[in-house]
Amino acid sequence: MLERRVVRFGGTGGLASFTHIVVAFSWLYLLSSSVFIANIVGFLCAFGLSYLLQSRFVFQVKITTQNAKRFLWFNSVHSWCHNFLARSSKTVITMFACCLWYS
Structure with a gap:
């Protein structure tokens, strides 16, 4: 059961990411929207799809406001932590590389 849930979780995440990309690019190129608006619409579509699929398909729970x-x-x-850690790790790696380069 756990293996199936992990595969479903990964699949829904991949589908949500693909949805974000397709919707954002569509708004950007077909509707000549700004990058900011295109990404917001893409995120909202991906978020809604991800919530629906993960609730019903992966975890099989009711869809509620809570x-x-x-x-x-x-x-x-998760997004904030990912962005923070990505920036922090780049800084640490750059500092480490500079220390090796100049030593």
């Missing part, structure tokens, strides 16, 4: 709020909170925290 679950949607938790899903949004978790994804927001």
